[in-house]
Amino acid sequence: EPEVTQTPSHQVTQMGQEVILRCVPISNHLYFYWYRQILGQKVEFLVSFYNNEISEKSEIFDDQFSVERPDGSNFTLKIRSTKLEDSAMYFCASSEREGNTIYFGEGSWLTVV
Amino acid sequence: DAKTTQPPSMDCAEGRAANLPCNHSTISGNEYVYWYRQIHSQGPQYIIHGLKNNETNEMASLIITEDRKSSTLILPHATLRDTAVYYCIVRGGYGGATNKLIFGTGTLLAVQP
Numbered sequence: 001e002p003e004v005t006q007t008p009s010h011q012v013t014q015m016g017q018e019v020i021l022r023c024v025p026i027s028n029h030l031y032f033y034w035y036r037q038i039l040g041q042k043v044e045f046l047v048s049f050y051n052n053e054i055s056e057k058s059e060i061f062d063d064q065f066s067v068e069r070p071d072g073s074n075f076t077l078k079i080r081s082t083k084l085e086d087s088a089m090y091f092c093a094s095s096e097r098e099g100n101t102i103y104f105g106e107g108s109w110l111t112v113v
Numbered sequence: 114d115a116k117t118t119q120p121p122s123m124d125c126a127e128g129r130a131a132n133l134p135c136n137h138s139t140i141s142g143n144e145y146v147y148w149y150r151q152i153h154s155q156g157p158q159y160i161i162h163g164l165k166n167n168e169t170n171e172m173a174s175l176i177i178t179e180d181r182k183s184s185t186l187i188l189p190h191a192t193l194r195d196t197a198v199y200y201c202i203v204r205g206g207y208g209g210a211t212n213k214l215i216f217g218t219g220t221l222l223a224v225q226p
Contacts, residue, residue: 004156033213043157043200043216056213091156098212099205101147104156 002026004105006092012111013082021077021108023092032075033093033102034067036060043091049075050098082112116140117201122221125195131188133220135201138182144205146177147214148186150197157200157216160186191224198222 005024013019025032034046047057049067064080075094079086093104118136125131137146147162161168161175163184168175174187188195200219205212 031212035214035216037154042218043151045213045215048213089154093156095212101159101162102214103159104149106156107154 004092004094004103006090006105006108008108009106010109010111012113015084015112016081019079019082019086019110021079021090021092021110023075023077023105024073025075025092025094026096026103027073029094029096029103031055031095031098031100031102032067032069033095034077035091035093035104036088037091037107038085038088046077046090079110082110084112086110087112116203116215117217119199119201119217119220121218122223124223124225125188125191127193127224127226128190131186131191131195131222131224133186133188133199133201133222134183135186136183137201137203140181140203141205144203146175146181146184147202147204148173148175149200149202149214149216150195151200151219152194152197157214160199188222191222193224193226196222196224 007022032049037043045058047061048055066078068076089107089109091104091107093102095102148160149157151157163175177184198219
């Protein structure tokens with residue numbers, strides 16, 4: 001069964017460093033998403049991406065965050081200057097088209113120290 | 114915020130049916146009811162969704178009331194591996210006001226041996 005894959009599964013970084021989280025969405029999917037979950041809290045929407053543009057973003061997704069589809073298969077989330085409060089599990093997700101079922105990856109656990 | 118109400122926790126005996134309720138009294142005519150689950154901080158896993166009619170797949174059944182103000186997810190024979198947080202999410206379909214999923218706090222289902 002096709003799945004969303006994410007790398008790395010776990011990353012530890014120092015405060016102020018840049019981090020790139022990578023995702024390979026399901027191959028025929030056109031809509032991509034990033035969510036995050038701080039330990040013990042809800043899963044929160046960050047951003048959705050379609051046709052090489054951000055289609056929607058939350059208040060959390062401020063200027064330190066960016067997304068990119070650098071090639072035909074990868075979808076990345078960059079955090080420019082990490083803060084302690086960025087420590088969370090980051091989930092990538094994709095859907096075939098708008099309104100279709102969204103499928104999630106297993107997540108990348110980011111620890112900022 | 115999520116437009117659904119779920120009990121915070123439920124228990125179920127292994128091998129018995131687990132019935133997870135969800136209230137969504139403000140659901141609009143073009144909004145779907147989606148169910149996901151999250152096993153111990155893994156990525157949210159899609160279970161099932163529906164609009165008006167009851168739905169069944171290999172994982173579960175979804176019963177939606179005629180007025181669509183509530184629904185029940187049924188796991189017919191719960192196993193220990195079904196222990197997870199179950200999220201009921203209302204979401205617009207194609208062309209809906211929002212494409213994203215908004216997660217609440219869900220129901221923690223504990224399957225007891």
